[in-house]
Amino acid sequence: MNSALEKHLNILDYALSALWRHRLKNGGIVVVFAAVIFLVASFQLVTTALTETAGKVLAVTPEITIQRMSAGRQEAIPLAYAEKLHDIFGIRAVVPRVWGYYFDEVRGANYTVLGVSADMPQADELSRAVVGGVMGSGGQGKVVVGRAVSQALQLQPGQLFSLFRPNLSLKAMTVAGIFRPETDLLTADLIAMPLVEARDLFLIPASKATDLCVYISNPAEIGTIAEKISKLLPDTRVLTRPQIQKTYQVVFGWRSGFASVCLLAALAAFAILAWDKASGLSPEERREIAILKILGWETADVLAMRFWEGGLVAGLAFLLGCTLAYLHVVFFGASLFRPVLVGWSVLHPALSLAPHVTLKEVLLLLAFTVVPYLAVTVVPAWRAASVPAESALSG
Amino acid sequence: MRPASWLLLVVALSLAFDATLLAVGQERRIAQQRELPLLHTVTAALGLSDLCVATEARYTRHPAVSDPVAPFMDHPGAMEHFPTGSFWAPPPFRR
Numbered sequence: 001m002n003s004a005l006e007k008h009l010n011i012l013d014y015a016l017s018a019l020w021r022h023r024l025k026n027g028g029i030v031v032v033f034a035a036v037i038f039l040v041a042s043f044q045l046v047t048t049a050l051t052e053t054a055g056k057v058l059a060v061t062p063e064i065t066i067q068r069m070s071a072g073r074q075e076a077i078p079l080a081y082a083e084k085l086h087d088i089f090g091i092r093a094v095v096p097r098v099w100g101y102y103f104d105e106v107r108g109a110n111y112t113v114l115g116v117s118a119d120m121p122q123a124d125e126l127s128r129a130v131v132g133g134v135m136g137s138g139g140q141g142k143v144v145v146g147r148a149v150s151q152a153l154q155l156q157p158g159q160l161f162s163l164f165r166p167n168l169s170l171k172a173m174t175v176a177g178i179f180r181p182e183t184d185l186l187t188a189d190l191i192a193m194p195l196v197e198a199r200d201l202f203l204i205p206a207s208k209a210t211d212l213c214v215y216i217s218n219p220a221e222i223g224t225i226a227e228k229i230s231k232l233l234p235d236t237r238v239l240t241r242p243q244i245q246k247t248y249q250v251v252f253g254w255r256s257g258f259a260s261v262c263l264l265a266a267l268a269a270f271a272i273l274a275w276d277k278a279s280g281l282s283p284e285e286r287r288e289i290a291i292l293k294i295l296g297w298e299t300a301d302v303l304a305m306r307f308w309e310g311g312l313v314a315g316l317a318f319l320l321g322c323t324l325a326y327l328h329v330v331f332f333g334a335s336l337f338r339p340v341l342v343g344w345s346v347l348h349p350a351l352s353l354a355p356h357v358t359l360k361e362v363l364l365l366l367a368f369t370v371v372p373y374l375a376v377t378v379v380p381a382w383r384a385a386s387v388p389a390e391s392a393l394s395g
Numbered sequence: 396m397r398p399a400s401w402l403l404l405v406v407a408l409s410l411a412f413d414a415t416l417l418a419v420g421q422e423r424r425i426a427q428q429r430e431l432p433l434l435h436t437v438t439a440a441l442g443l444s445d446l447c448v449a450t451e452a453r454y455t456r457h458p459a460v461s462d463p464v465a466p467f468m469d470h471p472g473a474m475e476h477f478p479t480g481s482f483w484a485p486p487p488f489r490r
């Protein structure tokens with residue numbers, strides 16, 4: 001075998017034996033270090049999965065959404081605003097939408113009530129996503145509910161139920177169908193109904209809607225048309241599809257409070273480790289290095305031995321932390337983060353996260369954790385190894 | 396067996412385990428990819444703008460169509476008090 005490789009294997013053997021001699025201490029470091037990496041990697045995987053999903057699923061969200069603002073709050077928008085947009089070239093359709101929240105005081109749950117027009121794109125294909133019938137007006141309005149809503153209210157297709165209007169009168173509705181489980185991530189808390197039924201439930205006049213969805217012929221013109229709408233309707237907020245997609249790249253970012261706590265905990269734990277290592281070697285470790293040098297080891301060999309020790313501790317912790325993080329996120333639905341991710345939500349879909357792990361992300365995590373650890377373990381060893389053996393032994 | 400051989404064995408087994416996990420994860424991704432057309436239909440037909448992850452507060456249920464100041468809108472001097480507010484960063488500034 002190549003003599004250099006054999007030499008390194010021998011040094012590795014020695015490093016492993018040295019680690020095993022202090023197995024309690026080194027095992028403790030591996031566990032703490034792995035826990036820190038687990039925390040950071042889990043957060044990274046959760047946010048990657050959610051951002052990716054949002055990016056894919058919301059790729060067909062309306063090109064432009066117009067909301068009317070008054071005193072910094074969103075208000076119902078008059079349908080007359082839609083007529084003002086007729087002169088803007090490139091707009092394919094303007095479709096009003098009525099939506100809002102309904103708080104169920106008995107269950108403490110929030111439902112999202114959505115009144116949609118039959119003019120929405122692919123509205124005739126919605127039945128593919130529903131078990132049972134589709135929504136419709138007349139008599140008791142036919143609504144389609146999300147699975148979480150159907151479970152909370154114990155509803156089945158064909159069943160009748162009522163919600164309170166703002167004036168506390170009851171509005172009766174029939175469950176036409178229930179959204180398929182595959183769509184839970186979008187529809188779990190939805191009660192979807194025709195526009196007219198939603199207006200009736202929220203007592204919104206026929207001349208108004210919650211917002212207007214604007215569909216554009218050429219997606220490259222979204223920015224230009226949004227700008228024109230902003231100028232034409234100065235009391236509105238104009239949201240574009242790229243803005244909506246950008247939202248999901250930001251909301252799960254490192255600037256959120258929880259992420260900062262994860263990062264700060266990781267940094268604090270790492271700083272303690274680094275401080276312990278960088279503050280110098282123990283007298284026993286100095287003595288060991290001195291004996292090795294007397295036995296003929298060179299400074300480079302001592303450094304290689306310390307490098308292997310540091311690399312093994314950090315590498316094993318990295319492997320353990322990343323494996324546990326992947327298990328946690330993909331197979332246990334990020335159960336440790338769920339209390340914060342969903343908060344006091346009574347209705348929330350079971351998360352099925354499958355993040356795409358890229359080499360770039362793994363290397364980034366490696367660079368932030370393993371490399372600094374290697375640096376802080378090798379530097380004090382180099383200082384000790386460069387001192388003459390006699391003085392180390394006598395000191 | 397020398398210690399380095401033991402190490403190699405442990406690392407190889409760990410990497411094989413990780414590769415299995417990744418393969419199972421990849422299968423899930425493919426299954427999710429198959430559901431994408433259905434999700435697109437729902438998004439387009441209902442004009443949805445947000446994922447249903449948390450439903451406790453309107454600004455975490457619909458962050459894309461809420462203001463960054465929505466958590467503090469309940470009354471003058473209001474504090475943000477929902478737990479999800481700590482996980483979800485505010486959306487980018489918009490008018």
